[in-house]
Amino acid sequence: MIPLQFITAFLMLFMGFYAFLYKRNLLKLILALDVIDSGIHLLLISFGYRLEDGTLPTAPIYTGYETLKGTPMVGPIPQALVLTSIVIGVCVLALATALTINAYRHYGSLDINKLRRLRG
Amino acid sequence: MKRTFGALALLFILGVLLIVAHPNYGLKFGLGGKEWQGYRYTDQYYIEHGIEEVGGTNIVTDIVFDYRGYDTIGEATVLFTAIAGAVALLRRWREDYE
Amino acid sequence: MSEDMGLIVKTMARATIPLIGIFGAYVIAHGHITPGGGFQGGATIAGAGVLFLIAFGLREAEEHYNHKLYSVLEGLGGLTFLGASMLGLSVAFFYNVLWHKGGVFAGEPGTLLSAGYLPIMNLAVGLKVFTGLVSAMMAISLYRRWKE
Numbered sequence: 001m002i003p004l005q006f007i008t009a010f011l012m013l014f015m016g017f018y019a020f021l022y023k024r025n026l027l028k029l030i031l032a033l034d035v036i037d038s039g040i041h042l043l044l045i046s047f048g049y050r051l052e053d054g055t056l057p058t059a060p061i062y063t064g065y066e067t068l069k070g071t072p073m074v075g076p077i078p079q080a081l082v083l084t085s086i087v088i089g090v091c092v093l094a095l096a097t098a099l100t101i102n103a104y105r106h107y108g109s110l111d112i113n114k115l116r117r118l119r120g
Numbered sequence: 121m122k123r124t125f126g127a128l129a130l131l132f133i134l135g136v137l138l139i140v141a142h143p144n145y146g147l148k149f150g151l152g153g154k155e156w157q158g159y160r161y162t163d164q165y166y167i168e169h170g171i172e173e174v175g176g177t178n179i180v181t182d183i184v185f186d187y188r189g190y191d192t193i194g195e196a197t198v199l200f201t202a203i204a205g206a207v208a209l210l211r212r213w214r215e216d217y218e
Numbered sequence: 219m220s221e222d223m224g225l226i227v228k229t230m231a232r233a234t235i236p237l238i239g240i241f242g243a244y245v246i247a248h249g250h251i252t253p254g255g256g257f258q259g260g261a262t263i264a265g266a267g268v269l270f271l272i273a274f275g276l277r278e279a280e281e282h283y284n285h286k287l288y289s290v291l292e293g294l295g296g297l298t299f300l301g302a303s304m305l306g307l308s309v310a311f312f313y314n315v316l317w318h319k320g321g322v323f324a325g326e327p328g329t330l331l332s333a334g335y336l337p338i339m340n341l342a343v344g345l346k347v348f349t350g351l352v353s354a355m356m357a358i359s360l361y362r363r364w365k366e
Contacts, residue, residue, distance in 0.1 A: 003149050006141040014133050021126065048163075051150035060167060060179040061253060062328075072152075073179075075163040080183040084195045087257060087347075091202030094354050098206040101361060175317045175324075176250035176333035184255070185339050189303060189312045196346065200296055203350040207357045 005046035012039030026100050026110045030093065037089040041082050048075035222275040231273035238266040242344075249340040250333045256340040260347025267352040276359060288353045295346030302335045302342070 016036035020029060050057045052072050060076040100110070107115055140146050151159055166183060174182040184192055222228060246259030271279045306313030316323045317334030325332045 002137075002141045002143075006137065006149075010133065010137045010141075014130060017129060017133070018126065021129070022122075046149075047147070049150045050156060051152040053153070059253070062171065062177040062179075063252075073167050075160055076166060076179045076183055077163055079180050080188060081191075083180075083184060083257060084191055087195055088198055091198055094206045095202050095209075097358065098209040101358070102209060171327050174314060174333055174336070175327050176336050177328055178250050178253065178255075180253075181250055181255045181340075182333065182336065185336055186312065186314060186334075192343075193300070193303070196296055196299060196343065199347070199350060200292070203292070203354050206354050210357045210361045212362075 003046075005042065009039050009043040009046070012036075012042065024111055024113060026103070026112060029112075030096050030100065033096070034089065034093060037085075041085060044078050044082050044085075048078040050074055220276045222278065223273055227273050231269055235266050235270060238269070239263060242266065246340055246344040247337070248330070250336045251328065251330070256343030257347055259340075260344040261351070263344070263348045264351035264355075267348070268355055271355060271359065279356070280360065283356055285353060285356070288349045292346055292349040292353070295342045295344075295349070298342040299339055299346070302338045305335065 012035060016032050016039060019032035019035070023029060023032070050072060055071065057072040057074050060073045103115065104110055141149075143149065148155070157164065166187065167179060170179045170182055171177060174186045176182045242259045242263035242265075244259075245254040245262060246256060249255035249259070303312055306315030309315070314334040323331055323334055323337070327333070331337075
């Protein structure tokens with residue numbers, strides 16, 4: 001049976017792609033970009049889990065220095081890569097919002113079917 | 121025309137899900153025991169030798185800032201460029217000074 | 219956006235903005251011991267700045283904001299991050315020379331002054347993220363497009 005994390009990540013990807021293809025308002029397209037990013041991050045983090053027989057794995061942090069020496073821990077590499085990707089998602093959203101404000105100032109509406117004239 | 125395109129996109133994404141996430145021939149979800157030592161030896165090296173080489177007890181932070189610090193320099197550059205571009209796009213133009 | 223939001227919201231904002239600031243500074247400073255770090259703490263303190271902009275109105279926030287200071291601080295954070303990575307350039311590019319050779323930042327693992335250049339980098343990245351996000355929010359809300 002397919003694990004539940006993958007089903008949730010692919011449902012978020014499908015909802016993001018559907019909204020990106022079928023909606024006409026510019027702000028809804030920007031929100032759809034954010035939903036696609038969140039689905040990809042959930043998929044990447046759930047690849048780092050680890051199933052052992054006896055014990056449950058814990059987070060990779062040694063709070064007391066000597067107590068957690070040999071216990072199994074979740075893989076820390078996908079979490080480091082997703083941290084970089086979240087910041088890049090925020091940067092893309094900031095630039096997209098600035099461009100949307102300028103487009104509304106020039107054309108007067110937020111409908112993408114009306115942004116057709118190429119002007120200098 | 122548009123509705124068939126949407127139906128084809130949905131079928132494509134669900135087909136990729138069924139092939140990739142299948143437990144027999146696809147990406148494995150939770151490795152453990154012998155397979156962890158075989159496929160994920162880099163994670164095991166960072167967990168074991170992280171404290172005596174870097175000195176911080178938070179393994180994720182000392183991957184981000186010491187073992188893979190070059191990616192963090194690139195991310196700081198992208199953040200700076202995006203904020204500078206967004207602030208520069210929202211200034212006054214020459215034609216509407218009061 | 220130019221009016222404030224009433225007496226109840228302003229009183230609650232006066233109570234919670236310093237507490238959010240203190241919690242964000244704790245998350246940045248203990249980045250090498252507990253979960254957190256530079257980026258997470260910087261986003262938390264930017265939440266306090268946006269709460270000030272929402273609760274007190276645009277006219278009040280424009281008096282307390284000078285854009286030259288925030289832009290200088292953002293550049294300073296980036297240069298500190300780049301300078302801390304070049305301290306051990308005689309061996310390698312990202313060599314942790316403050317931990318291996320001894321000094322102030324070479325205590326026992328688990329204490330506050332422990333891990334080489336990691337606390338310096340956490341503070342630099344937290345400052346950069348906070349000033350960048352607050353100046354982007356102020357640039358969006360101060361944009362005038364109608365002549366009124």
